[in-house]
Amino acid sequence: MPTIRAFWAPKAAAHEREWEDAAAYDEARQVVAVADGASSSYRAGVWSSRLVEEFLDQPPQLAPGLIAFHEWVAHVADGFQSASEAVSETSWYASDASRRGSFATFVGIMLMSGANGGRFVGVQVGDACLFHTRGDQLVTAVPTRDAEGFDSTPDLLGSSAYQESHGAEAGVYCEGIVEPGDVLYLTTDAMGSAMLALAEAGFGPRRFRTMVHELRTADVLEDDDVTLVRVETKESP
Numbered sequence: 001m002p003t004i005r006a007f008w009a010p011k012a013a014a015h016e017r018e019w020e021d022a023a024a025y026d027e028a029r030q031v032v033a034v035a036d037g038a039s040s041s042y043r044a045g046v047w048s049s050r051l052v053e054e055f056l057d058q059p060p061q062l063a064p065g066l067i068a069f070h071e072w073v074a075h076v077a078d079g080f081q082s083a084s085e086a087v088s089e090t091s092w093y094a095s096d097a098s099r100r101g102s103f104a105t106f107v108g109i110m111l112m113s114g115a116n117g118g119r120f121v122g123v124q125v126g127d128a129c130l131f132h133t134r135g136d137q138l139v140t141a142v143p144t145r146d147a148e149g150f151d152s153t154p155d156l157l158g159s160s161a162y163q164e165s166h167g168a169e170a171g172v173y174c175e176g177i178v179e180p181g182d183v184l185y186l187t188t189d190a191m192g193s194a195m196l197a198l199a200e201a202g203f204g205p206r207r208f209r210t211m212v213h214e215l216r217t218a219d220v221l222e223d224d225d226v227t228l229v230r231v232e233t234k235e236s237p
Contacts, residue, residue, distance in 0.1 A: 001027060001028065001030065001113065001234070002027065002030060002111060002113075002231050002232055002233045002234065003027070003231075003232045003234070004025045004027050004032060004229065004230070004231050004232075005229070005230050006023045006025065006227070006228070006229045006230075007227070007228045007229075007230075008021060008023060008225070008226065008227040008228070009212045009225070009226050010225050011223055011224060011225055012213075012216055012223050014225075018045075019045065019225050020036070020037035020039055020044045020045035020048060020225055021034070021035065021036050021037065021045075021048060021188050021225045021226070021227040022034070022035045022037070022045070022048035022049040022051065022052045022053075022104075022227075023035075023052060023186075023227050023229050024052040024053055024055070024056050025056070025229060025231075026056050029056075030110060030111035030112070030113065031055065031056050031059055031108070031109075031110050031111075032108065032109050032110075032111075032184075032186055032229055032231055033051070033052040033055040033056065033106070033107070033108035033109075033186070034052065034106070034107050034108070034128055034186040034187065034188060034227055034229055035047075035048035035049075035051045035052050035104045035105065035106045035107075035128065035157075036048060036104055036105045036106075036126075036127075036128055036188040036189065036225065036227070037102070037103070037104045038102075038103040038104060038105075038156055041100070041101065041102045041103040041158075042100065042101065042102050043102050044102055044103065044104060046080075046102070047080060047102035047103070047104050047159055048104040048106075050076060050080050051076060051104060051106055051157065052106075052108070054072075054076045055108045058072070059072075059108070059110060060072035060123075062110065062121040062122065062123055062173065063121075063173070064173050065173070066123060066168070066171045066173055069123050069168060069171055070165060070168040070169070070171075073157055073165075073166045073167070073168040074165070074166055074168070077157075077158070077159045077160075077166045080102070080159045081101070081159045081160065100160060101158045101159045101160025102158065102159045102160075103156040103157065103158045103159075103167075104126075104156060104157055105125055105126030105127055105128040105154050105155070105156060105157070105188070105189065106123070106124070106125045106126065106128055106157050107122065107123070107124045107125070107128035107129065107130050107142075107186050108122060108123055108186075109121065109122035109130065109174070109184065109186065109231075110122070111178065111231070111233075113233075118177075118178045118233070119175065119176065119177050119178055120132075120174075120175065120176055120178055120184065121173075121174070121175045122173075122174040122175070123171045123172065123173060123174065124142045124143060124171070124172045124174055125155055125156070125157050125167065125168075125170050125171050125172070126143075126154035126155045126156055126157075126170065126189075127143060127150050127151075127154040127188075127189035127192070128186070128187070128188060128189065128192075129141070129142065129143070129185070129186070129187045129188070129189065129191075129192030129195075130142045130174055130184065130185070130186055131184065131185040131187070131192070131195065132176055132178075132182065132183075132184050133182065133183045133184070133185070134179060134181070134182050135181075139176065139182075140174070140176055141196070142172060142174055143172065144196075145196065146196065147193050147194075147196035147197035148193075150189050150192075150193050154189070155167060155170035156170075157170075178233050179233070180233055180234060181232075181233060181234075182232075182233050183230060183231065183232045183233070184230075184231040185228060185229070185230055185231070186228070186229040186231070187226075187227060187228045187229070188224070188225065188226060188227045188228075189222075189224070190221055190222040190224040190225075190226050191221070191226040191227065191228050193221075193222070194215055194220055194221040194222075195228075197220060212226055
């Protein structure tokens with residue numbers, strides 16, 4: 001069973017409750033998910049939370065083509081949109097914003113353990129990041145290995161019924177062999193870009209917040225909500 005830890009921090013001047021990313025994991029079931037709510041959209045933090053919670057509660061079957069993922073996103077979006085419209089009925093502005101929908105990037109993985117390691121399957125949308133490391137080697141980096149390879153218009157999963165597929169067609173299927181001692185990181189874009197730039201790893205909870213502050217001060221890390229989940233597979237005895 002892997003060891004999983006999650007770290008996060010809101011924007012520099014923001015309150016903890018204004019954090020609009022989301023992270024969830026279940027060590028026993030070996031399921032992990034991270035989402036980054038688009039701040040300009042309605043109830044972005046609630047939507048990102050719903051995505052990661054549903055991925056843990058009812059994960060889709062992940063395979064090339066991501067057909068089940070498309071169906072899963074539509075199911076999650078329909079339930080979320082119905083609830084959002086009910087909440088927004090008291091305000092014309094909120095009602096209009098609700099119809100436009102909520103949006104987020106997303107990355108989720110499931111691990112299958114074996115005697116000599118195992119494998120993972122996953123899905124990634126937008127600029128949420130998945131890094132698979134083995135020692136000092138970066139085995140896999142999705143969506144990019146380039147710290148400059150991020151922009152301000154990533155693909156997004158949306159709750160709005162105006163999107164026929166809710167953005168699921170942008171999903172990227174990921175899979176890999178996991179050896180004992182490998183580490184996987186799931187991050188939002190600001191953290192992923194900084195990690196690629198610095199090749200940094202192995203953060204503790206207090207060090208993580210200190211590091212975030214120092215990187216923001218040095219203009220290495222964008223002032224955005226940041227989230228990282230670290231999944232470490234056990235070394236062979």
